[in-house]
Amino acid sequence: MGADRGRRGGRPVRVGVYVGCGALLLAGCASMPDSGGLSGVESTPRQDAQVRVFAKSPSKDASPAEIVQGFLEALTSDDPQYETAREYLTSSASQAWDPYRSTTVLAEGPNAEAVHSGTSEGTAEILYRLSGSKVATVDTQHAYAPDSGSYSRTVHLTRQKTTKEWRIDGLPQGVVMGRTDFQRNYKSVNKYYFASNVSSETGGQLETVADPVYVRKQVDPMTQMVRALLKGPTRWLDRVVGSSFPTGTELKKGVKSLSPDDRNMVTVPLNQKADHVGQGQCSKMAAQLLFTFKDLTPTGVDEVELQKSDGSQLCVLTEDQADGIASHGTAHYPDYQYFIDGKQRLVRMPSSGSDKQPEPVPGALGDGDKKLRAAAVSRDESSAAGVSTDGTSLYVGSLVSGGSLGEAVLHSQGKTADDRLTTPSWDGQGDLWVADRDPKNPRLLLLQKGAGSPLVVETPSLDGRIKAVRVAADGVRIALIVEKDGKSSLQIGRIERGTKSGEPPTVSILELRSVAPQLEEVTAMSWAGDSRLVVIGREQGGVQQMRYVQVDGSTPVGTAPSALTGVKEIAASEDERLPLVAHSQEDGIVRLSSGEQWQKVVKDGTAPVYPG
Incomplete structure (x- = not known):
């Protein structure tokens, strides 16, 4: 439980907080006054990374409203064990309360409203309702999940017979706070395991x-x-x-x-x-x-x-x-960025962002004999897959000079270009993924090492038709743009593989979850880090925007990419140091390096990709 500093229950609340400096900032605190009263704050200030905020203990003869609000404020402080927050509770309530059970994030700080007061067994009591609109929940494993709907919980207070002070003796487990306080108090960090x-x-x-x-x-x-x-x-x-x-x-x-x-x-x-x-x-x-x-x-x-x-x-x-x-x-540092040029060939340019002009890739996919509308390059940059201009055929070839191109490894029977093959994607094991959007036979397909008979990937929880596919380098997570009823959403699924003796391997995408639920029209996306994607989309009634999202559905701290009009496609690398590359309807292929503005590369070009 907790609260955004500011409005509570229809009126402004002023609760003092102590601001302390860590050892590294002692010199900077020399001018801090050591006497005088605590000043109230009306809204959550932006805190320096080394500054810690401590809440105020309950004052003598505090009213029930002050106890509730002080407790909520104490939960947004940097008190490691919530010791100050426990001062607002009775002894039995403190023992029963587990603040680490969960964290509920609301759009704004919870409103606290008195809904009942009276006397029970000779003891004065009062009941408060906490309410708000849910944004997300963080569980006992520290995992974030988007949430929605109304939040409503109650807090019960009694007047202590010995001290005559009001204290909370009944409350929900976990903590609740507004989004602003959550962003100030918490940070997203990746822990790492092995596939x-x-x-x-x-x-x-x-x-x-x-x-x-x-x-x-x-x-x-x-x-x-x-x-x-x-x-x-x-x-x-x-x-x-x-x-x-x-x-x-x-x-x-x-x-x-x-x-x-x-x-x-x-x-x-x-x-x-x-x-x-x-x-x-x-x-x-x-x-x-x-x-x-x-x-x-x-x-x-x-x-x-x-x-x-x-x-x-x-x-x-x-x-x-x-x-x-x-x-x-970050060890996957590609040598090149790639796109389809005006002659419908696969071309490349150095990933370092130099001014060198794009050049056709070595091999058959760069010589122009096969006209392409999209391509994907293997993560070791030794092979590439290209989709024909009409979307019916998928070709795979090596990126070496003089390399030939055999027959198509896959065909789609869709009647229109939009009902055929998507842009393919390579995982870190050298397997190639692509979706066939044929309404009569929609499938997600996997070609092991980019060759052989395609495996049909099982997608039991898929609700809609796949528009785009991007596999993470780790080979265990996949990002999909899924269309249904005129809307398109970004979803992340878990890749599970199975083998039985004498039987073909099986591959499934399980537990798909939406990670940008506020966007009702997602048009393009790309992995842009170990747990981050860059997404192009629109909110309901809004204009196109570009933003980063985490695979858990949260919004990473930091600045979103600068605006770019008419974005059709976007490419990023898991190595976050490399520039974004996009296809703009107005400017062609453009590139954005950190701390700079979008720069034009070539006017005639589409379908930018990094290896993957």
């Missing part, structure tokens, strides 16, 4: 999978993330990823906080469950931590030491060594 339903890369590397969760920004986020990582993946991912940590592994009893030392190394003491792991397994455990720390801090952590329960060393791993164990999103 379990795909084969290893040829070099023996594992494939990392990002599992985004929300933790409190100012309450030792590094330790929160390690505890969350050790507990295992969130429910949506746990069927397709695995952890190297033995079941039951936790931080050693008594460990309160983790932080880098002066060499930027983090020491992680573990309990006895990890005492007997071998060096290979320990290195994988340390790699998971290093990838997670890389996403948690701007500079990452250089080194991790894991310790046994007796304090002796289990293993040490550096950041460079971790990159040799597993393939991480």
Whole structure:
């Protein structure tokens, strides 16, 4: 439970908060007054990353309304154990209340309205109703999920017989707060596991999978993330990823906080469950931590030491060594960006953003004999797949000079161009995905290594027709634009693979979930990070917009891409340092690097893609 600072129950509420500075900012706090009253705040201020906010304890003779509002405010502070919030509760209510059960996010702070007052068994009592409009819920695993509908819960207060003070003796589990306070209090961080339903890369590397969760920004986020990582993946991912940590592994009893030392190394003491792991397994455990720390801090952590329960060393791993164990999103640095030029050939230009002009790719897909309307390039940039201009045929060829192009590997029988093949997509294992939009036989198809008979992918929860397909590099998540009843939505599904002796492999997309529910018309999308996508779409009655969304449906912190009119297609890389590339109806192929404005590349060009 919690609240946006500002309007409550139809009137402004002023609740004081303490603002404290961490050790790193002590010098900057020298001019802070050490006496005088606390000043109230009307709205949530933007806080510096090192500034912590502490709520005010209940004042003597506080009214029931002040107790409720003070309690809600206390829940939006940076109090690690919610100790100040518990001061507003009776002893029995404090023992029964679990603030970590869930976090409910509302569009605005909850309204608190008195709905009943009276006397029960000689004790004065009053009942308040908290209400609002739900936006999202964060569960016990720290997993975010969009939510909607009305929120309504009650808080019961009684006047204590001994002190004559009002206290809360009945309240819902978890916490609730407005979106503004949630954004100030929480941050999204990826923890990392290894894909379990795909084969290893040829070099023996594992494939990392990002599992985004929300933790409190100012309450030792590094330790929160390690505890969350050790507990295992969130429910949506746990069927397709695995952890190297033995079941039951936790931080050693008594460990309160983790932080880098002066060499930027983090020491992680573990309990006895990890005492007997071998060096290979320990290195994988340390790699998971290093990838997670890389996403948690701007500079990452250089080194991790894991310790046994007796304090002796289990293993040490550096950041460079971790990159040799597993393939991480930012390690997929492509050499080129690609698009279809005015001659309907596949062309490329350096991904570094140089001024070099686009050139046809080596091989048959770049020589112009086969006219193309869309293409996809394998992640190792050795092969490409192209869709014919009418959308009926899919070709696969190598990107080497003189390479020939055989017969089409797939055909669609759709009657119109819009009812045929979508732009294809390659996963990190070298498999090729494409959707056939033929209304008489709509299918999602997989060609293993881009060849052979296509596998029909099972999509039991799909409600609509697939318009676009993009597979994540990890091979366990897929993004789809799905059309139904004149609307199109962005959905993320989990890829599950199965094999039985003597039978063809099976591939299924399960638990599809909408990740941009506010958009009723999604026209283009692309993966733009380990757990982020860039999306082009419109809200109801609105204009086209470009935004980033997380795979859990939340909106990442940061600036959205600058506006661009008439966007038809968009391409991004999992390596977030690389520029966005788009096809604009007005300007052709354009490119956006960080901190710059959109720049024209060529007027005649369509279908931009990065490898993948």
